[in-house]
Structure formats: structure tokens, C-alpha cells
Amino acid sequence: MTEFLAQHTPTLTHWLYLSTLLFSIGLYGLLTRRNAVGILMAVELMLNSAALNFVVFNRFCAPATVDGQIMAIFVIAAAAAEVVVGMAIFVALYRYRGTVDVNAMDTMKD
Amino acid sequence: MIASASYTVIFYLLAALAVLLSLAVVNAWKLLRAAIALMGVLSMSAGLYVMLDASFLAGVQVLVYVGGIVVLIVFAVMLTRSAELLQDNPAPLRKILGAIASLAFLAATVGVFRSSPFLLSAEKAPLRDNTTLIGEKLLDYGAGGYVLPFEIISLLLLIAIIGGIVVARKTEPQGQPFTTGGDEAGEAEFRPPFTQEEHEDELELVEK
Amino acid sequence: MDQLNLGFALRNAWLIPAIPFCSFAIVGLFIAPMSKKLAGIVATASVFATAALAYAIAWEYFTLFPAGAAHPAIIPFSFEWLRYQPGLSVTAGIYVDPISVLLMVVVTTVSALVHLYSNGYMHGDEGFGRFFTYLNLFTFSMLGLVVAPNIVQMYVCWELVGVSSFLLIGFYYQKPSAVAASKKAFIVTRFADLGFLIGVLILGYQGYSSFPSLQGSIAPELVKYGVTNLQPIDFLYINHPLVLQSLLANGGTIMGVSLLTLAMVLVYSGAAGKSAMFPLHIWLPDAMEGPTPVSALIHAATMVVAGVYLVARLFPSFAASEQALLVVAYVGGFTSLLSAIIGITQDDIKRVLAFSTLSQLGYMMLALGVGTMAHPLGYTASMFHLFTHAFFKALLFLGAGAVIHAVHTNDIWEMGGLRKKMPITHITFLVATLAISGIPPLAGFFSKDEILAAALGNHFNVLFGVALFVAGVTAFYMFRIYFVTFWGPFRSHHPEHAHEAPFTMWFPLAILAVLSVIAGFFPMAEYVSIGEPLEHEGINWAIAGPAIGVAVFGIALAGFFYSGEAKRAATVAAAFGVLYRVVKQKFYVDELYIFVTKSVIFQFVARPIAWFDRHVVDGGVNLSGFVTRRSGANLRHLQTGQVQTYSVWYAGGALFILLVLWAAAMGR
Numbered sequence: 010m011t012e013f014l015a016q017h018t019p020t021l022t023h024w025l026y027l028s029t030l031l032f033s034i035g036l037y038g039l040l041t042r043r044n045a046v047g048i049l050m051a052v053e054l055m056l057n058s059a060a061l062n063f064v065v066f067n068r069f070c071a072p073a074t075v076d077g078q079i080m081a082i083f084v085i086a087a088a089a090a091e092v093v094v095g096m097a098i099f100v101a102l103y104r105y106r107g108t109v110d111v112n113a114m115d116t117m118k119d
Numbered sequence: 120m121i122a123s124a125s126y127t128v129i130f131y132l133l134a135a136l137a138v139l140l141s142l143a144v145v146n147a148w149k150l151l152r153a154a155i156a157l158m159g160v161l162s163m164s165a166g167l168y169v170m171l172d173a174s175f176l177a178g179v180q181v182l183v184y185v186g187g188i189v190v191l192i193v194f195a196v197m198l199t200r201s202a203e204l205l206q207d208n209p210a211p212l213r214k215i216l217g218a219i220a221s222l223a224f225l226a227a228t229v230g231v232f233r234s235s236p237f238l239l240s241a242e243k244a245p246l247r248d249n250t251t252l253i254g255e256k257l258l259d260y261g262a263g264g265y266v267l268p269f270e271i272i273s274l275l276l277l278i279a280i281i282g283g284i285v286v287a288r289k290t291e292p293q294g295q296p297f298t299t300g301g302d303e304a305g306e307a308e309f310r311p312p313f314t315q316e317e318h319e320d321e322l323e324l325v326e327k
Numbered sequence: 328m329d330q331l332n333l334g335f336a337l338r339n340a341w342l343i344p345a346i347p348f349c350s351f352a353i354v355g356l357f358i359a360p361m362s363k364k365l366a367g368i369v370a371t372a373s374v375f376a377t378a379a380l381a382y383a384i385a386w387e388y389f390t391l392f393p394a395g396a397a398h399p400a401i402i403p404f405s406f407e408w409l410r411y412q413p414g415l416s417v418t419a420g421i422y423v424d425p426i427s428v429l430l431m432v433v434v435t436t437v438s439a440l441v442h443l444y445s446n447g448y449m450h451g452d453e454g455f456g457r458f459f460t461y462l463n464l465f466t467f468s469m470l471g472l473v474v475a476p477n478i479v480q481m482y483v484c485w486e487l488v489g490v491s492s493f494l495l496i497g498f499y500y501q502k503p504s505a506v507a508a509s510k511k512a513f514i515v516t517r518f519a520d521l522g523f524l525i526g527v528l529i530l531g532y533q534g535y536s537s538f539p540s541l542q543g544s545i546a547p548e549l550v551k552y553g554v555t556n557l558q559p560i561d562f563l564y565i566n567h568p569l570v571l572q573s574l575l576a577n578g579g580t581i582m583g584v585s586l587l588t589l590a591m592v593l594v595y596s597g598a599a600g601k602s603a604m605f606p607l608h609i610w611l612p613d614a615m616e617g618p619t620p621v622s623a624l625i626h627a628a629t630m631v632v633a634g635v636y637l638v639a640r641l642f643p644s645f646a647a648s649e650q651a652l653l654v655v656a657y658v659g660g661f662t663s664l665l666s667a668i669i670g671i672t673q674d675d676i677k678r679v680l681a682f683s684t685l686s687q688l689g690y691m692m693l694a695l696g697v698g699t700m701a702h703p704l705g706y707t708a709s710m711f712h713l714f715t716h717a718f719f720k721a722l723l724f725l726g727a728g729a730v731i732h733a734v735h736t737n738d739i740w741e742m743g744g745l746r747k748k749m750p751i752t753h754i755t756f757l758v759a760t761l762a763i764s765g766i767p768p769l770a771g772f773f774s775k776d777e778i779l780a781a782a783l784g785n786h787f788n789v790l791f792g793v794a795l796f797v798a799g800v801t802a803f804y805m806f807r808i809y810f811v812t813f814w815g816p817f818r819s820h821h822p823e824h825a826h827e828a829p830f831t832m833w834f835p836l837a838i839l840a841v842l843s844v845i846a847g848f849f850p851m852a853e854y855v856s857i858g859e860p861l862e863h864e865g866i867n868w869a870i871a872g873p874a875i876g877v878a879v880f881g882i883a884l885a886g887f888f889y890s891g892e893a894k895r896a897a898t899v900a901a902a903f904g905v906l907y908r909v910v911k912q913k914f915y916v917d918e919l920y921i922f923v924t925k926s927v928i929f930q931f932v933a934r935p936i937a938w939f940d941r942h943v944v945d946g947g948v949n950l951s952g953f954v955t956r957r958s959g960a961n962l963r964h965l966q967t968g969q970v971q972t973y974s975v976w977y978a979g980g981a982l983f984i985l986l987v988l989w990a991a992a993m994g995r
Binding site: 010011012014015016017018019021022023024025026027029030031032033034035036037038040041042044046047049050051053054057060061064065067068069070071072073074075076078079081082083085086087088089090091092093094096097098099100101103104109 | 120121123124125126127128130131134137138141142144145146150153154157160161164167168171172173175176179180183184187188191192194195196198199213214216217218220221222224225228229232233237238239240249252253256257263265268272275276278279280282283284285286287289
């Protein structure tokens with residue numbers, strides 16, 4: 010058992026499957042959520058999985074460098090900025106419209 | 120041997136938790152629960168970062184993401200009363216469509232991964248603490264240095280902060296951006312610009 | 328003989344159409360909106376300059392080829408205008424031969440005088456600047472037509488004069504009758520021009536077919552006259568005996584009519600439309616709705632003779648086909664007779680003059696028709712009559728315009744007694760009336776005499792009789808309006824306030840009166856002839872005697888009926904009863920046209936086509952519109968306005984592309 014486990018340490022592909030899975034789940038949330046805050050959370054999931062991808066490739070393809078990790082830091086920073094602005098927009102939106110239901114936000118078709 | 124085995128076990132454990140929690144993030148009816156689940160996903164990710172020899176990043180993840188962003192989201196949920204206002208339950212059709220789209224994405228990406236050769240590196244991670252390396256890289260202005268993106272991202276954050284303040288500040292509604300007129304601030308009932316009947320009338324007029 | 332030694336005017340002959348055109352553009356675009364007075368001055372000055380140039384050209388041309396000698400056509404200026412393919416292009420240029428010189432002189436003279444006259448006549452009119460712009464446009468187009476070296480340039484200018492005529496007839500566009508008249512003129516002449524166009528196409532095609540074989544034998548002899556780039560549509564080519572022979576030999580026949588005859592009759596239909604020959608004459612009397620100077624310039628002196636000019640220009644081709652020339656002769660004679668008779672009964676002074684114009688145009692056509700290449704006196708006579716007629720008919724119209732200007736009515740029965748009120752107008756009008764009646768020694772006598780001599784000389788006895796009779800009738804109806812207008816009592820309150828015309832108006836009258844007196848002494852036969860130069864004949868008193876006789880008889884009859892109170896005329900008119908009414912209604916030709924168009928063409932041709940258009944053509948258009956609208960209305964629902972829906976589609980599309988790329992990568 011232990012031997013089996015030791016021989017099946019996760020390879021690059023497994024890590025990639027994991028991040029892809031997370032990304033797909035985020036995509037699903039992005040497409041289905043009705044609440045704008047929920048959508049934002051789905052986006053966070055996707056960003057997180059992308060950052061994970063960076064780190065995975067860094068670890069497996071160029072372990073002597075840290076560029077992937079730095080990219081992940083940038084992703085986190087961008088996500089933070091995004092959340093700040095997004096939240097501000099939602100708060101303003103809520104004040105004007107009384108809702109953050111994206112189904113109600115269809116003025117684009119007019 | 121034991122280390123490798125436990126590595127494997129921990130990976131699958133963390134991965135399974137992350138997947139389950141993220142499913143909860145996208146499916147939870149109550150947004151507050153979703154936020155908590157997101158916090159969990161991000162924490163699991165921090166653990167995964169540790170397993171990838173990126174302990175500094177793990178710290179950043181916990182500090183910024185879990186401690187900052189998720190808290191902000193929770194604030195937003197509270198502020199917009201989304202949690203109570205809205206039982207977020209999407210239409211079944213949309214769920215199906217979304218599921219198809221994301222599964223197809225998953226399948227396509229997995230297919231690409233399976234068929235693509237990756238240039239794996241045989242070397243192990245350097246013994247040197249990569250936190251130091253990250254610090255040096257971030258402030259390095261030579262070739263391969265990240266001082267410029269670093270400055271730009273700091274500027275971005277500054278702009279985001281100011282923008283957030285400006286957007287969220289309570290102002291007297293003048294030209295209301297999302298309505299065609301009449302809706303006062305905080306008015307609960309959203310009135311669409313045209314009702315469906317009006318649309319039909321208009322269409323008939325055009326046909327005449 | 329080497330290259331001709333051209334004088335200054337001939338070398339710069341291109342200015343003849345260019346000056347009026349520039350003036351038209353400048354006056355129309357810049358001056359007319361700014362200052363009406365200046366517009367009149369500039370327009371008039373430009374036409375006077377053109378007239379001076381035309382005289383210089385005439386002088387130089389007849390110095391180059393003196394009187395009595397042969398007068399070959401020269402082309403002092405030309406350029407390639409449209410190139411269809413090597414060996415077929417359309418040139419534009421200046422064609423100088425006796426008749427084009429003649430027409431240049433006539434057109435510029437009358438046009439200049441009419442411009443001058445209009446400065447007075449149109450004074451204070453709202454559209455003063457517009458009027459002069461149109462007049463300049465007309466002058467340009469008419470001169471372009473006159474100097475056209477090929478049939479395409481002539482056709483283009485032909486339509487341009489049609490347009491300017493349309494614009495000027497409809498000048499008072501607030502008046503429904505003027506609008507109707509302008510439309511009528513345009514439609515009738517356009518209809519006739521359809522025949523012209525087909526004729527042009529036949530001639531052009533035949534010319535093009537024979538061009539390669541004949542070019543070599545024709546082109547070299549013309550080079551010395553300035554023809555460097557001979558084309559199959561040039562008059563010099565079409566009229567060449569070799570070409571006509573080849574056309575007669577190879578053209579074949581269509582329904583028993585030779586192709587040449589067919590082409591010439593079709594061309595003649597265009598000429599008949601422009602020159603208002605029966606049965607296309609109906610537009611000319613109505614065209615009198617335009618301002619009187621326009622009637623004088625366009626509908627008496629110049630544009631309407633374009634048809635005569637066209638026939639004269641293609642005279643060798645017409646002469647090669649005898650039937651075509653017979654058509655010309657008999658249609659001309661019939662028109663002449665018919666409109667002279669109608670002229671007796673009309674009460675509108677301008678309409679009488681219009682019918683008189685028709686009658687005289689018929690005379691010119693008749694004269695052309697009785698000519699042959701062997702005995703071409705008719706050709707000369709026709710051009711001579713065109714020349715003299717331009718002066719006295721313009722004078723008549725301008726005189727009538729002066730009268731109308733003074734009394735503000737067109738009806739001769741509301742005038743009367745004007746000879747004391749308007750002495751200059753009276754004298755000049757009398758001169759013109761005597762001239763048109765053919766009283767020696769005024770201009771009309773000589774040209775009419777020549778026409779009669781030409782008809783009798785080629786043994787057209789019936790046409791001679793008709794022409795003689797028409798001469799008498801002409802004298803009668805012209806003196807009828809003369810007596811009714813200028814003699815007798817005031818027939819209404821209008822003439823009481825009449826006054827003499829201002830200088831700008833009576834001065835052209837005086838000039839034209841002088842010209843009407845002396846033009847007849849011009850030895851036309853020595854200058855304008857075709858084929859072998861004519862030996863100058865004196866007056867043949869055997870012909871001139873009866874002509875003077877019928878003219879005097881007509882005048883006496885008119886004096887008997889119409890001098891004084893003119894009570895006898897009414898009695899006679901009543902005695903004729905139905906006949907009189909038929910004539911007065913112009914033989915009901917207009918009504919016949921309306922019957923044919925409304926009851927036959929509209930009913931049986933236009934209505935089915937309209938139905939087809941409304942239901943099938945429009946239906947198709949509406950159907951496509953309906954389908955578009957319906958599908959749009961249905962597809963509208965795809966546009967939910969929700970970003971998420973869009974992103975689902977976006978994800979689907981991106982995936983699809985990804986799969987395609989992947990499949991492609993796998994396949995490779």
C-alpha cells in the first residue's frame with residue numbers, strides 16, 4: 010500500500026487535471042450563478058486555478074526559478090484589484106437597482 | 120518512502136477537498152456559505168502551494184486571498200443583503216447549458232493535456248530558500264527582473280482602491296446608469312425600460 | 328495642298344461652345360446668386376463675344392474658300408473623347424462647313440439679341456439669374472450641336488438643347504400649364520429621339536462594319552482638312568459616297584425597306600420631333616408657355632431648326648435613299664399646310680406665331696426633301712430659308728413679346744390700336760410680317776422663291792402647289808394678327824396703358840428688322856451648296872410672280888376681314904361652323920393623342936405592367952422585407968442582454984474552434 014502510494018506520487022498531469030477541474034467548476038459557476046457576488050466568487054475560483062497552474066509548471070518544468078510563483082503573486086494582486094472594483098460596483102448597483110441579480114441586468118439588449 | 124506515500128495521500132486529500140468545496144462555492148444556495156466554501160478552497164490551494172515548494176506563495180495566499188479578498192466578499196454579501204434577498208437558484212436550462220459547456224471545456228483541456236508532451240525538468244527545487252529568490256526577482260531591474268510589473272501592479276492596486284471608493288461612494292443619482300429614468304436610489308422594485316407588451320406593440324407598429 | 332493655313336478665329340474655334348459654357352457655369356454657380364443684374368450682363372456679354380468669334384470664323388472660312396468655289400468641311404479642332412477600342416472612339420471637336428458656319432452666325436446673332444432683349448423683358452423677374460443661366464446653357468448646347476463633327480456629339484448636344492428647352496418652357500414652374508407644357512415638349516421630343524438613337528446605332532454599326540475596308544481610301548484625302556483621327560461615326564465618313572454605296576450594297580433590306588432608308592427615316596423621326604413635324608408637332612404650340620424671348624430663340628429661330636439642320640447635315644445619306652427624302656418632303660409639305668390652316672383660327676398671338684413657325688419649318692423640310700444630289704437647289708433653299716426665317720421669326724416673337732409686355736395679355740382680341748402706342752414695335756413687326764409673307768424685297772421673298780423654284784425644278788408639282796397655297800395662307804394669317812393687334816380700336820382696357828418698350832428691347836427689334844430687310848440679298852447659293860457649286864440664278868419671275876400674287880391676295884383678304892372692327896371675320900367663321908371649330912381645335916390632334924395614350928396605351932399596356940410591378944416586383948421586395956423583419960423579430964429573443972447567456976455561447980464557440988484545431992492537429 011505504502012509502496013503503491015509512494016510510486017504514485019502525483020505527476021504534472023495530475024496537477025494539471027486538478028487545476029483544470031477547478032477551472033471548469035469555476036466556469037460552471039460563472040455561467041450559472043444569478044447573483045453577481047456568486048459570479049465573482051466563481052471568477053476567484055478560476056483565477057485561483059490559473060495561479061495554481063503557474064506554480065505547477067514552475068515546479069515541474071523549471072524548479073530552479075521562481076517566475077511561476079511571481080506570476081501567481083501577480084494573479085493574486087490582480088484578483089484583489091478586481092474584487093475591490095467589483096464589490097464597489099455591486100454596492101453602487103445595489104443602491105440603484107435594489108438587486109444584484111444579473112438576470113435583471115439586461116439593458117444591453119436595448 | 121513514507122514521505123512519498125504521505126505526499127500522495129495529502130495531495131489527493133487536498134485535491135478532493137478543494138474540488139468538493141469549489142462545487143459548494145458554485146452550487147450553494149446561500150451566498151454566505153459559498154463564501155465560506157471559497158475560503159476553504161483557497162486554503163486548500165495554500166496547502167497545495169506548500170506541496171509545490173512555494174511556501175511564500177502559500178503565505179500570500181492565506182494572507183491576501185483568505186484574509187483579504189474573501190472577507191471583502193463576505194462584506195459585499197452582507198452589504199448587498201444578497202444572502203437574504205436571493206436564494207441563488209439558477210434556472211435548470213441554464214444549469215444544463217453551463218454544465219455542458221464546462222464539461223466540454225474540461226474534456227477538451229484534458230484531451231489536450233493527454234496529447235501534449237511537456238518538457239519536464241529533472242532537477243529538484245534549489246535548496247536555497249525561494250522566498251529570498253522571489254524577493255530578489257521582484258526588485259531586480261536587470262534582465263528577467265520583475266521590478267516594472269511589480270510597480271505597475273502596485274499602481275493597479277492603487278487605482279482599484281481609488282476607483283472602488285469613487286464607485287461605491289454614495290452620490291445623488293443624476294443620470295442613472297442602469298435605468299432609463301424614474302428609479303430612485305434604493306428602490307427595491309426594478310422596472311425594466313420596456314415591458315413585454317410594449318415591445319409587442321412596437322413590433323406591430325413596425326409591421327404596419 | 329498642304330495643311331490649311333488657318334486664321335486666328337478658326338484655330339480657336341473651340342471657343343465657340345466653350346465661352347457660353349464657361350459663362351453658364353460661372354453665372355449659374357457664382358454670379359446669379361449674388362447679383363441678378365451682373366448675371367444678365369455677363370451672360371449677354373459672353374454671347375456677344377461668341378457672336379463676334381462666329382463672324383470672324385465665317386469671314387476666315389469664306390476667305391479660305393471663296394464664294395463660288397467648293398466648300399469642303401474642315402475640322403480645325405478635335406480631341407478624342409471616348410475610346411471604346413482601338414479603331415472605335417468618339418471624338419469631340421469643331422466641324423466647320425458652310426451650313427455650320429451659317430448656323431453659328433444665326434444662333435449667336437439671335438441668341439445675343441435675345442439675351443439683350445431679355446435684360447429688358449425679364450426685368451424684375453424672380454428667376455432673372457436662373458433665366459440667363461438657362462439661356463447660356465441653351466446657347467452652349469446649340470452651338471455644340473451645330474459644330475458637331477460626329478453623330479454622337481450631335482446626339483449629346485441634341486439632348487442638351489432638349490433639356491434646356493424643357494427648363495425654359497417650364498421656367499414659370501409655379502404655373503401648372505407651363506409645367507405640363509414642358510413635360511409635353513420633353514416627352515414628345517424624347518419619344519422622337521428614340522428613333523434618332525436607333526438610327527444612330529444602325530448608322531454607327533454599319534459604319535463600323537465597313538470602316539476597316541474603306542478607311543484607307545477615305546482617310547488620307549481628309550487629312551489636309553484637319554481630320555487626323557477619322558472614326559466610323561463622323562459625318563465625313565457617313566456621308567462619304569463610298570460608304571453610302573457600301574451601305575446600300577451590303578445593308579440588305581428589312582421588310583422590303585433598305586437598311587439605309589430605315590436608318591434615315593429613324594433619324595428623321597428625331598429631326599421631326601425636334602422640328603415639330605406632323606404628327607409630333609403638338610408640343611410646339613404648348614411650348615409658348617415659356618417666356619417670350621425663349622420662344623423667339625429656341626422655339627422659332629434656333630432649336631426647332633436643329634431638325635432641319637440634322638437632315639441637311641446628313642443630306643448625302645438622305646439623298647442616297649430616295650424614299651427617305653420623299654418622306655421628308657411630304658411630311659414637311661403636309662405640316663406646312665396643316666399648321667398654316669390652324670394658324671388662321673388661333674387667338675393667342677404667340678400660338679399663331681408658333682403655328683407659323685411650324686409651317687415655315689415644314690417649308691424648310693419640304694425644300695430639303697425636293698433636293699437631290701444632282702439638283703441640290705432645295706438644300707441651298709432650305710438653308711437660305713432657315714437663315715432668313717431665323718431673323719424675321721425672332722423679330723416677330725420679340726415684337727409679340729414687346730406687345731405682351733406692354734398689354735399683359737396674349738389674346739389678340741384684347742389688343743388693338745397699338746400702332747400709335749408702340750411705333751417702333753409696330754414698324755418692326757410690320758417689316759417682319761411683310762418678310763414672312765414674301766413681299767419683295769424683304770428676306771422671306773427670296774428664300775421662299777428659291778424653295779418654290781426648287782420644288783418646281785425637280786418636278787414636285789403637288790408640293791409646289793401646296794407651297795404656293797401656304798404662302799398665301801401665311802400672308803393672310805400673319806396680317807390677320809397684325810391688323811387685329813395694331814389696327815382698329817382698343818379691343819379691351821389693356822392697350823390703353825400700353826407704352827413703348829425700353830431700349831434694351833427695341834434695339835434688338837431694330838437690328839432684326841434691318842436683318843430681315845437685307846438678309847434676302849445675301850447670295851446664299853454661292854456660299855452654301857452641296858456637291859457641285861450652283862450657278863447663280865436670278866429671280867425666276869414665272870415663279871416669283873404668282874408667289875407675290877398670292878401673298879398680296881392674302882394680305883388684301885386679311886385687310887378686308889380684319890382691319891377696323893373685324894365684324895366680317897366673325898360672320899365668315901360662323902358660316903364655316905363645324906369646319907371652323909375643327910380647325911380652331913387644331914384638328915383634334917391633341918385629343919387624339921390623349922385618347923390613344925389614355926384609352927389604349929394606359930389601359931392595355933401600362934395597367935398590366937403596373938399590376939405586374941405592384942404585385943410581382945413590389946411583392947418580391949415586400950416579401951424579402953417581411954422575411955427579414957420576421958426573422959429579426961424571432962432572432963431578437965436570442966439577444967437576452969444577459970452577459971451570462973452570451974458567455975455560454977462564447978464558451979461554446981471557443982470550444983468548437985478548439986475542437987476543430989485539435990482535430991486538425993490530430994489529423995496531421
